[in-house]
Amino acid sequence: MFFNSIQYILFLPAVVILFYLTPLRFRWLLLLAASYYFYMCWKPEFIVVIVVSTLINYSSALLMSGTSVQKRKKLIMISTLVINLGLLVIFKYLGFIAEMFQTIFQSDHPSRISPALLLIAPIGISYYTLQSLSYIIDVYYGRRDAEKHPGIFALYVAFFPLILSGPIERSTHLLPQLREKERQKLHSVNIEEGIKLIIFGYFLKLVIADRTSIYVDAVFGNLPRHGGITFMAAIVLYSFQIYTDFAGYSAIAIGSARLMGFDVYQNFNRPYFSSSIREFWTRWHMSLSSWLRDYLFNPLAFSFMRIFRKERYLKIISPEFLTYAFAAFITFFICGIWHGARLTFMIWGSLHGIYLIIERAIDRKTGKRLLNIFITYIMVLFTWIFFRSDNVHDAFLIIRTIFTQPGKLYIPFDSDVVAPVYAVLGILILLLIEIKREFFDLKFSFTKNRNEYVRMITYGLLIFLILYLGVFDASQFMYFKF
Amino acid sequence: MKGQLKSIVVKGIKFFVILVLIDIVLGSAARFVFFTQRSGKFYRMSHAFRQADGDVFIFGSSRSSHHYHPGILDKTLAINSYNLGSQGQQILYQSTVQKILLQNRRPKLLILDISPDWLYKSQDAYDNLSELRPFWFRFPDIIGPVLSLQSKLQKIWLFSRSYQYNSTIVHILYYRIKPQGDLKGYVPLLHIMNSEDYRVQRGVDSIKFMSEQDREFDPAFETAFSDFLKTAVSKKIAVLMVCSPDIRFKMEGHNPSLQKIMEIGKSYGIPLLDFTDDPYFAAHRELFNDTRHLNDLGAKIFSRRLCDRLRPYL
Amino acid sequence: MEEQAIMTGLEKVFGEVFHDSVIQLKPDTIVSDVEGWDSFSHIRLVLAVERSFKIRFTTQEIQSWANVGDLCKTILTKTR
Numbered sequence: 026m027f028f029n030s031i032q033y034i035l036f037l038p039a040v041v042i043l044f045y046l047t048p049l050r051f052r053w054l055l056l057l058a059a060s061y062y063f064y065m066c067w068k069p070e071f072i073v074v075i076v077v078s079t080l081i082n083y084s085s086a087l088l089m090s091g092t093s094v095q096k097r098k099k100l101i102m103i104s105t106l107v108i109n110l111g112l113l114v115i116f117k118y119l120g121f122i123a124e125m126f127q128t129i130f131q132s133d134h135p136s137r138i139s140p141a142l143l144l145i146a147p148i149g150i151s152y153y154t155l156q157s158l159s160y161i162i163d164v165y166y167g168r169r170d171a172e173k174h175p176g177i178f179a180l181y182v183a184f185f186p187l188i189l190s191g192p193i194e195r196s197t198h199l200l201p202q203l204r205e206k207e208r209q210k211l212h213s214v215n216i217e218e219g220i221k222l223i224i225f226g227y228f229l230k231l232v233i234a235d236r237t238s239i240y241v242d243a244v245f246g247n248l249p250r251h252g253g254i255t256f257m258a259a260i261v262l263y264s265f266q267i268y269t270d271f272a273g274y275s276a277i278a279i280g281s282a283r284l285m286g287f288d289v290y291q292n293f294n295r296p297y298f299s300s301s302i303r304e305f306w307t308r309w310h311m312s313l314s315s316w317l318r319d320y321l322f323n324p325l326a327f328s329f330m331r332i333f334r335k336e337r338y339l340k341i342i343s344p345e346f347l348t349y350a351f352a353a354f355i356t357f358f359i360c361g362i363w364h365g366a367r368l369t370f371m372i373w374g375s376l377h378g379i380y381l382i383i384e385r386a387i388d389r390k391t392g393k394r395l396l397n398i399f400i401t402y403i404m405v406l407f408t409w410i411f412f413r414s415d416n417v418h419d420a421f422l423i424i425r426t427i428f429t430q431p432g433k434l435y436i437p438f439d440s441d442v443v444a445p446v447y448a449v450l451g452i453l454i455l456l457l458i459e460i461k462r463e464f465f466d467l468k469f470s471f472t473k474n475r476n477e478y479v480r481m482i483t484y485g486l487l488i489f490l491i492l493y494l495g496v497f498d499a500s501q502f503m504y505f506k507f
Numbered sequence: 508m509k510g511q512l513k514s515i516v517v518k519g520i521k522f523f524v525i526l527v528l529i530d531i532v533l534g535s536a537a538r539f540v541f542f543t544q545r546s547g548k549f550y551r552m553s554h555a556f557r558q559a560d561g562d563v564f565i566f567g568s569s570r571s572s573h574h575y576h577p578g579i580l581d582k583t584l585a586i587n588s589y590n591l592g593s594q595g596q597q598i599l600y601q602s603t604v605q606k607i608l609l610q611n612r613r614p615k616l617l618i619l620d621i622s623p624d625w626l627y628k629s630q631d632a633y634d635n636l637s638e639l640r641p642f643w644f645r646f647p648d649i650i651g652p653v654l655s656l657q658s659k660l661q662k663i664w665l666f667s668r669s670y671q672y673n674s675t676i677v678h679i680l681y682y683r684i685k686p687q688g689d690l691k692g693y694v695p696l697l698h699i700m701n702s703e704d705y706r707v708q709r710g711v712d713s714i715k716f717m718s719e720q721d722r723e724f725d726p727a728f729e730t731a732f733s734d735f736l737k738t739a740v741s742k743k744i745a746v747l748m749v750c751s752p753d754i755r756f757k758m759e760g761h762n763p764s765l766q767k768i769m770e771i772g773k774s775y776g777i778p779l780l781d782f783t784d785d786p787y788f789a790a791h792r793e794l795f796n797d798t799r800h801l802n803d804l805g806a807k808i809f810s811r812r813l814c815d816r817l818r819p820y821l
Numbered sequence: 822m823e824e825q826a827i828m829t830g831l832e833k834v835f836g837e838v839f840h841d842s843v844i845q846l847k848p849d850t851i852v853s854d855v856e857g858w859d860s861f862s863h864i865r866l867v868l869a870v871e872r873s874f875k876i877r878f879t880t881q882e883i884q885s886w887a888n889v890g891d892l893c894k895t896i897l898t899k900t901r
Contacts, residue, residue: 031660166884213514303859318860326864327880345868349861385861443677450677481522485529492530492669493537493676498634498657 026066027189028277029230036063040185041284045211053176053203056285060185067148074116075153079179081108082157086164086171102165106158113154117366149188151363155316157182160196162320169197177203186281190274192292192312199289208286215286217480221472222280224484224491229273231495233451237266240445241413244435248419252432256423260406262445263413265452268296271310290315297405298463300397302380305405313363317356325352349385354378364412369420373411380404451494534668540679541641541672547682548593549641549675551692555591556607556642562821563588564608565692566601566735567620567751573800574620574751576810577691583814584821586615590692597632598625598728599653602735603639606649609742616745616820619735621779623750623765626729627722633657640671656727695803696796705754708798712755724764732768736775747820748772748779752788752809754798780816782809827874827896831889834869838862848890874900 026032040059047055065072085105089098160181163169172178181200187193202208244251244259251259275292282289296309306314329351333344354375361374414420426432437444461471471483544550563586565575571592580588591604601619608614636653643650643665654661664670687694700708739746748768772779787808788794794805801809828846835844839862870892871877876899886892 031658162884166881168885168887211511211515213511213518216515217518307859322860323863324880324884326860327867327883330864330868345861345865348864352864353860443681446677446681447674477518477521478525481525482529485522485525488526489529489533489669492667493533493673495673497664497670497673498637 026063028274028281029227032066037281037284044285049206049209052209053174053180056185057176057180057183060180060183060188063185064148064183064188071148071150074112074150075183076179078109078112078154078157079182080175081105082161082182083172083175083178086161087173089161089164090171098165102161105161109154109158109161113150116150149190152191152193153182153188155193155313156187156195159193159316159320160200163196169200172196172200174204184282186278187289190271190278191310192275192278192290193316194289194312195316199287202287208288210286212286215283219280219282219284221480221484222276222283224487226273226276226278226280227495228487228491229269229276229455231273231491231497233448233455234266234270234273235496236444236448236451236494237262237269240437240448241266243437245413245415245419248422251426251435252430253427254431254433255435256410256427258434258445260409260413260423262448262452264297264402264406264409265448265455267409267412268293269455295459295463297402298398298459299401300394301401302377302384302404305401306377306381313360317360321359322352322356325355346385350382353381353385357381368417369411369414372417372420373408376408376411380408447494454490530667530669534672537669537672537676538641541675544679544682546686546689547678549638549678550682551591552593552638553642555589555604555692556645559589559691560612561587561589562615563618564614564616565590565592565618565620566605567592567618568596568622569594570622570751570753570800571620572692572694573696573796574806574809575618575813576693576806578693579807579810580814580817581691583811584817586821588691590690592620592692592694593638595631595635596638597622597629597635598731598735599632599656600636600639602731602738603636603649603653605735605738607642607646609738609744610646610649613742614744616747617739619746619748621748621750621765621768623762623768624722625732626724626764626767628725629728632725632728637673640665640673641675643671693806695806696800697803698796699793699802700795700797702792704797705792709755712798722764724767729767729771733771733775736772736777740775745820746775746777747817748777749813750779750781750783752782752785752794752801752805754789754792754795778820780813782812785812787812824893824897827893827900828889830873831870831893831896834866834873838866838869846889848888848893850889851887870896876900 026036036059040055043055043059044052061072061075064075082105085101089101092098092101160169160172160178164171172181177200180203181194181196184194184199241259241263244255272293279289279291290312292310292312294308294311296305299305299308326348329348330344333347335344337343338347355378357374357378358371359374360377361370361372364370364373410423411417411420414423471479474480474483541549542553544553563580565571565577565588567575569592572590572594573592575588575590575592577588577590580586591608593600593604605617633656636657639650639653643654651662651665654665736746769779782788788801788805791805794801794808796802796805828848832844832846835841835846867878867883874896876896878895878899882895886895
C-alpha cells in the first residue's frame with residue numbers, strides 16, 4: 026500500500042485512533058503489527074528479510090555492549106556491518122532484476138513507477154539498512170546504549186511511515202521517542218501539524234509529481250524523436266517531478282508519524298533555493314545527506330587526515346583540502362550507488378562530489394544570491410540528466426542533442442496539449458508557495474497564522490487544488506502519442 | 508487528554524465545515540465555468556447530452572470523431588446527424604452515452620463505428636470514463652453505476668464538487684483561447700502521413716497486433732456491447748455497424764475481439780458496412796493522418812462514399 | 822589542564838577556524854550552533870585542535886563526540 030492509495034487513507038486514521046486507545050505500554054505492539062501489516066501489503070515474503078535483519082542487529086548490539094574487549098567489539102561491529110551490507114547488495118541486485126522483468130512485461134504503459142519508489146526493491150531495504158547501520162555504529166562508539174526491548178527495536182526498524190522511502194531516522198533520535206510517555210499523549214497540535222504535512226504532501230504528489238511525469242516519461246520514452254529544447258523542458262519538469270514526488274512522500278511520512286506525536290527528521294527544505302551545491306545537500310534529502318556525513322564522510326575524512334600529513338601537496342594544496350576532496354568524492358560516489366546499481370547513478374553521485382570539490386577550491390562566497398541560486402539550479406539540472414536516463418548512452422545523447430540540435434519544443438497534439446500545461450500550472454503554484462516561504466516568511470503566515478480560520482482556509486484551498494487539479498486516475502496518462 | 512480530544516473534535520468540525528463551504532463555492536464556480544464552454548471535447552459532450560437533436564447519431568472512439576463529417580452526410584442525404592465520437596472511449600462509454608441520448612430522443616439511425624479491440628480487457632477503457640464525471644450530477648442514475656465500475660469509492664469522491672470537475676480547467680482555457688470550429692462533433696486532422704510516419708507506426712502497430720492475439724475478453728465490455736444493440740432494437744431504432752477505413756488491417760480474419768463483435772452483431776441482425784477492404788483508401792496513404800486515422804481530406808472522401816452505402820438504411 | 826583552560830583554548834581554535842573571534846562555547850554546543858561548521862571545517866577543526874593541544878585523537882574518540890563537552894572531556898583525559 027502506497028501513501029497515495031485509498032487504502033492508506035483508511036489505514037492511517039484507523040492506526041492513529043487505535044494508537045490513542047491503546048495503553049502506553051502496548052503501543053509498540055500495535056505499531057509493530059501495523060508496520061508489518063503495512064509492509065506485507067506489498068510483498069509479504071520480504072518481511073522475512075526485515076525480521077532477520079532486525080534480529081541480527083538487535084543481538085549484535087547486545088553482544089557489543091556485553092563485552093569490554095575492544096577487539097571483540099570491533100569484530101562484532103564489522104561482521105554486523107558486512108551482513109547488513111551483504112543483504113542490501115544481494116536484495117538490491119535481485120530487486121533490479123525483478124524490476125527489469127516488470128518493465129518488460131508492462132511495456133505498453135510508460136513507466137509509472139515514481140522515482141522515490143524506484144529505490145525500494147525489495148521495498149525499503151535501502152532505508153531500513155541505513156537506519157540499522159547507524160544504530161550499530163552508534164552503539165559501537167558508545168553514543169547510545171544497546172536497546173534491550175526487542176519489540177521497540179523492531180518497531181524502530183520497521184516503523185511504517187518511514188519504511189517505504191524514509192526519512193532515514195537515527196537510533197539516537199527516534200528510538201527514545203518510542204517509549205517517551207509525555208510525547209505520546211494526545212495533543213491537538215500534533216494532530217493539526219500532522220494533517221497539515223499530509224495535505225501538503227498529497228498536494229506535491231498529486232498536483233505536481235504525477236502531472237510532470239506524464240511529459241517527462243513521454244520524452245524519455247522516445248529520445249531519438251526529440252530535440253534539445255524538448256530535452257531541456259523535460260529535464261526542468263523532471264527536476265520538479267523528483268523533488269515533489271520525494272518531498273511529497275516525505276511530508277506524508279513525517280505527518281503520519283506526527284499524528285502519533287513522533288518527531289521525524291525533515292527531509293527537504295526547498296532545495297532549489299540553495300546558493301551552492303554544499304547548501305543544496307543540506308536541503309535535499311537531508312536525512313540521507315546527514316547520514317552520509319556522519320557515518321561515511323567523517324570516518325573517511327579522519328582516515329585520510331592521518332594519511333595526508335605533509336604541510337603542502339604540489340606546493341599549493343593543503344592536506345585539509347586533499348582530505349576533504351577524497352572523502353567527499355568517495356562519499357558521493359557511494360551515495361550514487363545507494364540509489365541503484367547503475368552507472369548513471371554513479372555518474373550522478375560523482376558529479377556532485379566533483380561539484381563540491383570545485384566549490385571548495387574556488388570558495389565562491391561573493392556574488393548575488395539570486396545568481397548563485399540560478400547557477401546552482403543549473404548545475405543540479407545537469408546531474409538529473411544522468412539520474413533520469415536509463416543508461417549512459419541516452420544521457421550523452423541528450424547532452425549532445427541539447428548542444429547540437431535544438432529542434433522544436435515538443436508539444437503534444439490537440440487535446441493532449443493540456444498535460445504539460447497542468448504540470449506548469451502546478452509548478453507555478455508550488456513556486457509561489459516556496460518563494461513566499463523562502464523570502465517573505467515573516468510578513469504574513471498563512472499556514473502558521475495565529476488565527477485558526479486563516480490556517481483552515483489555507484489548507485481548505487490546498488485540498489480544493491488537490492481535488493480540482495490532482496491526478497486521481499490513469500486517464501491523465503492517456504493519449505500521449507510518441 | 509479529555510480537553511485535547513474536545514479541542515480536536517471542535518477543530519475538526521470547524522475544518523470540515525470550511526472544507527464543505529470551499530468545495531461548494533469553488534466547485535460551483537468550476538461547474539459554471541465548465542458549462543459555459545463553447546468549444547472542445549467537453550463542450551461537444553455537453554452539447555450532445557443536452558441539445559443536439561438529430562435523425563442520425565454516430566458513436567465511436569477517436570476514429571469516429573475524425574472520420575465522420577456530419578456536414579457532408581446532412582447535405583447529401585438531407586438528414587440531421589451528429590458525431591458523438593470521443594477520443595479514447597470504448598464500448599462502456601458508448602452504451603452510457605446511448606442511454607443518456609435515448610432518454611428523450613428518438614433518432615432514426617445509430618451508427619456505431621467499430622474498433623476491433625473493443626472487447627479486450629483494457630484499463631484505459633475504465634480510466635477514460637472519468638470524462639463522464641462532470642455530467643454525473645445531471646444523470647446520476649445512468650453515469651453513477653458506470654463510474655462505480657472504476658472503483659466503488661467513486662461514490663464518496665463524487666460528494667465533492669471540485670472533484671467532479673477535476674482536470675477540466677486547462678482544457679477549458681485552451682479551447683477558449685484556441686476554439687475549434689463546431690462541425691457537429693467532427694474533428695478534422697490536418698497532417699498528411701509521410702512514408703517515415705508510415706514506416707515507424709506500422710512497426711508499432713504490428714508489435715501491438717501480435718501482443719493482442721492472446722488478450723483476454725472483459726465480460727463487462729461484451730455486456731455493454733450487447734446492451735447497446737439490445738436497447739436500440741427494443742426501442743425500434745435502426746443500428747448500423749461500420750468499420751471505417753484503416754490502413755492497419757483488413758477486417759476479414761482479424762483478431763478474436765472483432766470476430767466476437769461481428770458475431771454478437773449478427774445475432775441481433777445488425778448490418779455491417781466494411782470499409783477496411785476498400786482498395787481506394789489502401790492505395791492512398793496521403794488520405795491518412797496516421798495509420799489509425801484519416802485526415803480531413805480522407806474523412807471527407809470517406810463521408811461521401813459512406814453516403815452512397817447509407818441510403819438503403821434511411 | 823583544567824576544564825576552563827581547555828574551553829578557552831578551544832574558543833581560540835574555533836575562532837581561527839571559523840574566522841569569528843567572539844565564539845562563546847558551552848559544553849552542550851553542537852554542530853548546528855556554530856555558523857559555518859560543516860564537514861570541511863570539521864576536518865580543519867580536528868586538525869587545529871590536535872595542533873594546538875599537541876595531542877592526537879583516535880577515530881574512536883572523534884566518533885564519540887556529540888557536543889563540545891565531549892570533545893573537552895577527551896582533551897582533558899589526554900592532557901592529564
